[in-house]
Amino acid sequence: MIRHLLAPHVPAAANSLGVPRGFDSDGVVMTFDDGPHPEGTPAVLDLLARAGARAMFFVVGEQVERRPELVRDIAAGGHVVALHGYRHRFQPRLGAVSVAQDVRRGRAVVEDALGGPVSWHRPPYGVYSPAGLEAVRDLGLRPLLWSRWGKDWRKFTSAQRIARRAGRELTDGDVILLHDADFYSARNSHRRTVQALGLILADLRAHQIGTVLPV
Numbered sequence: 001m002i003r004h005l006l007a008p009h010v011p012a013a014a015n016s017l018g019v020p021r022g023f024d025s026d027g028v029v030m031t032f033d034d035g036p037h038p039e040g041t042p043a044v045l046d047l048l049a050r051a052g053a054r055a056m057f058f059v060v061g062e063q064v065e066r067r068p069e070l071v072r073d074i075a076a077g078g079h080v081v082a083l084h085g086y087r088h089r090f091q092p093r094l095g096a097v098s099v100a101q102d103v104r105r106g107r108a109v110v111e112d113a114l115g116g117p118v119s120w121h122r123p124p125y126g127v128y129s130p131a132g133l134e135a136v137r138d139l140g141l142r143p144l145l146w147s148r149w150g151k152d153w154r155k156f157t158s159a160q161r162i163a164r165r166a167g168r169e170l171t172d173g174d175v176i177l178l179h180d181a182d183f184y185s186a187r188n189s190h191r192r193t194v195q196a197l198g199l200i201l202a203d204l205r206a207h208q209i210g211t212v213l214p215v
Contacts (some may be wrong), residue, residue, distance in 0.1 A: 021175060
């Protein structure tokens with residue numbers, strides 16, 4: 001199973017294939033998947049700006065085509081725009097040709113909207129197939145998973161629960177996963193994420209942990 005599915009809950013697999021789940025850094029890396037979203041993304045950007053925090057946004061090509069201006073807003077805020085694929089599809093269900101086409105198409109759409117290159121990639125659902133990981137690396141993209149997550153896509157959760165789960169035993173070098181969109185998750189889940197983000201940022205300030213971007 002480890003050979004065929006590479007997910008964050010299998011740290012040994014990530015380590016053996018050189019896919020980072022965290023970094024050696026003085027601070028945490030905040031990441032958001034599935035956008036850009038017309039409501040969730042601006043709300044997240046506003047909270048990050050008020051906190052002086054920086055983050056990575058793993059955007060989906062089909063959503064970028066609908067809202068290219070939001071990708072430029074993300075970059076203008078000093079954040080990193082990264083690729084989540086053209087469509088939000090589970091890589092192991094795709095053939096080698098299909099997954100490579102998805103990555104290439106997604107990168108082209110995002111770079112066209114951004115007006116510059118993207119360097120990082122994260123697969124939908126956090127699962128790489130061998131063909132998917134090979135395609136990402138062949139295109140010169142750097143894969144990234146995560147070490148902490150709020151499971152904020154769930155229908156029956158709360159902002160407090162999301163914040164507790166994402167911030168549990170948080171340390172420098174952790175990569176936090178949240179979602180600024182509800183296109184592929186429970187309806188309006190991004191609203192709880194925004195509420196949770198305020199709690200997480202306050203907790204980071206209280207523990208004097210900053211946010212950093214990978215280099």
